Amino acid sequence: MERLAPNARRDAYGSKINRDHSPVLAYGLPWLTIMLGSLTPLLPVIAPAPILPPLGYLLLLAWRMLRPGLLPMWAGLPLGLFNDLYSGQPVGSGILLFSVTMIALELLEIRFPWRSFWQDWLVAALFVPVFLLFSALFSGASIGFRQLALLMPQLLLSVIAFPIVAKMVSLLDRVRLTRVRRIG
Amino acid sequence: MAPPSAKRAGSNKKAQLGLFAGYLAAGLGATLGALLLAISLWRPGTFNGLRSMASDAAAPVGEVGAAGRVGSRNFFEAIAGYYDAGSKNAELEEEIRIARVRLAEARALEQENQRLRAVLELAEGDVEPVTTARLIGSTSSSARRFAYLSAGRRDGVEPGMPVTSPLGLVGRVLEVGANTSRVLLLTDTDSVVPVRRATDNVVAFAEGRADGSLRIRLINLGINPLEEGDIFVTSGAGGLFHPGTAVAMVTEVTDDGAIGQLLSNPAATDVVIVKPIWQGDVVRDMELPLDSELEAGPESASGQAGE
Numbered sequence: 138m139e140r141l142a143p144n145a146r147r148d149a150y151g152s153k154i155n156r157d158h159s160p161v162l163a164y165g166l167p168w169l170t171i172m173l174g175s176l177t178p179l180l181p182v183i184a185p186a187p188i189l190p191p192l193g194y195l196l197l198l199a200w201r202m203l204r205p206g207l208l209p210m211w212a213g214l215p216l217g218l219f220n221d222l223y224s225g226q227p228v229g230s231g232i233l234l235f236s237v238t239m240i241a242l243e244l245l246e247i248r249f250p251w252r253s254f255w256q257d258w259l260v261a262a263l264f265v266p267v268f269l270l271f272s273a274l275f276s277g278a279s280i281g282f283r284q285l286a287l288l289m290p291q292l293l294l295s296v297i298a299f300p301i302v303a304k305m306v307s308l309l310d311r312v313r314l315t316r317v318r319r320i321g
Numbered sequence: 322m323a324p325p326s327a328k329r330a331g332s333n334k335k336a337q338l339g340l341f342a343g344y345l346a347a348g349l350g351a352t353l354g355a356l357l358l359a360i361s362l363w364r365p366g367t368f369n370g371l372r373s374m375a376s377d378a379a380a381p382v383g384e385v386g387a388a389g390r391v392g393s394r395n396f397f398e399a400i401a402g403y404y405d406a407g408s409k410n411a412e413l414e415e416e417i418r419i420a421r422v423r424l425a426e427a428r429a430l431e432q433e434n435q436r437l438r439a440v441l442e443l444a445e446g447d448v449e450p451v452t453t454a455r456l457i458g459s460t461s462s463s464a465r466r467f468a469y470l471s472a473g474r475r476d477g478v479e480p481g482m483p484v485t486s487p488l489g490l491v492g493r494v495l496e497v498g499a500n501t502s503r504v505l506l507l508t509d510t511d512s513v514v515p516v517r518r519a520t521d522n523v524v525a526f527a528e529g530r531a532d533g534s535l536r537i538r539l540i541n542l543g544i545n546p547l548e549e550g551d552i553f554v555t556s557g558a559g560g561l562f563h564p565g566t567a568v569a570m571v572t573e574v575t576d577d578g579a580i581g582q583l584l585s586n587p588a589a590t591d592v593v594i595v596k597p598i599w600q601g602d603v604v605r606d607m608e609l610p611l612d613s614e615l616e617a618g619p620e621s622a623s624g625q626a627g628e
Contacts, residue, residue, distance in 0.1 A: 185583070186508075
């Protein structure tokens with residue numbers, strides 16, 4: 138009997154025979170990871186100043202850029218609400234900023250349909266400072282010039298962290314599409 | 322990567338409608354967010370219940386993390402034990418640091434006692450702590466400085482209670498859930514604590530600067546008597562904070578006061594103590610009109626009538 142090509146039975150996502158993608162995993166993993174990212178305030182880091190990157194927001198950007206259309210456009214509402222519950226921001230600031238981000242990314246994508254890693258990073262490097270700045274303005278803290286200067290380390294850290302987050306998301310995307318469901 | 326072709330509606334009416342619905346939903350989400358934001362900036366207490374429910378739900382994660390923080394430190398200490406001189410030294414230094422603060426506190430207490438005895442002929446006893454708990458997290462990516470505490474209403478914690486560590490004041494409780502509560506750290510820009518110099522009665526306000534230091538503003542302006550190394554303790558004025566708890570050490574003298582370094586760095590704190598509100602009845606009386614406005618309940622009204 139003639140041997141089949143090895144990739145006819147398996148690919149990067151597992152065996153093709155008798156297995157299929159799990160819809161829960163395929164559609165739920167982005168939501169789950171973004172929500173876990175929003176839980177950073179519960180990390181055992183008691184920071185004297187804002188220092189950790191807004192991981193939930195970075196994950197949202199990364200998922201949205203890697204898989205356009207996977208997160209519905211209204212995803213900013215529930216994810217932003219969840220982020221607000223833990224981030225210490227007044228409720229509503231995350232909802233507003235996440236929703237506006239989803240719209241802005243959609244418009245940007247219509248304008249530049251073909252994208253590369255560098256462009257994604259550039260977009261993230263533009264979006265994250267705006268997000269942090271508006272978060273600080275909405276936070277209800279009295280913000281002066283000094284407090285804005287305090288955002289700089291966090292801002293740089295977030296911009297540098299984005300490629301790592303994007304890489305993590307692409308690994309998670311492979312997990313997301315693993316064929317785990319047994320058919321028949 | 323190019324977007325999937327479904328993103329282009331073309332002349333397909335159904336696809337056009339779908340795209341439009343997407344924009345509409347996202348736009349509505351943004352509007353709702355703006356509305357909620359306006360409400361929560363206008364009335365900051367509106368969503369307290371929602372938030373404390375959420376942090377109650379996620380508290381186990383934070384507990385594990387906090388235990389991990391303590392555990393990992395013990396692990397490294399165990400390793401460092403083999404090179405024991407170094408760790409012993411660190412331990413002793415820590416002890417000296419605590420002792421120094423304690424000494425300043427004791428001096429302040431002594432003076433406080435003298436003053437009180439002189440004025441009121443009243444001896445002050447030790448304060449019974451409400452509970453001891455762990456700081457399980459902080460808003461490390463926001464401009465606000467809140468921390469989450471692993472004790473809540475079930476442990477007797479109430480909003481306004483001061484939170485201290487062995488090294489000094491950490492903050493005060495802002496919102497209380499069943500098992501967790503949110504603490505406003507001293508370094509938040511909204512936090513103001515009445516303080517006085519430990520050695521005499523130079524009174525001031527310590528305001529947070531959001532970067533781990535405090536701005537100490539003297540109440541009596543004139544010649545600035547502060548020097549680097551001065552230790553400030555709470556004065557107890559206005560209630561809430563017990564007098565004589567260490568707050569900050571002056572590191573830089575400015576025109577109208579000083580910049581102080583926090584004595585109890587919350588990052589280095591494992592276990593904190595929640596104390597009852599100092600002069601609670603006075604504070605309650607002061608906040609009564611505000612409370613009755615917030616709750617609009619019959620209790621506060623009857624409380625007012627009873628007095």
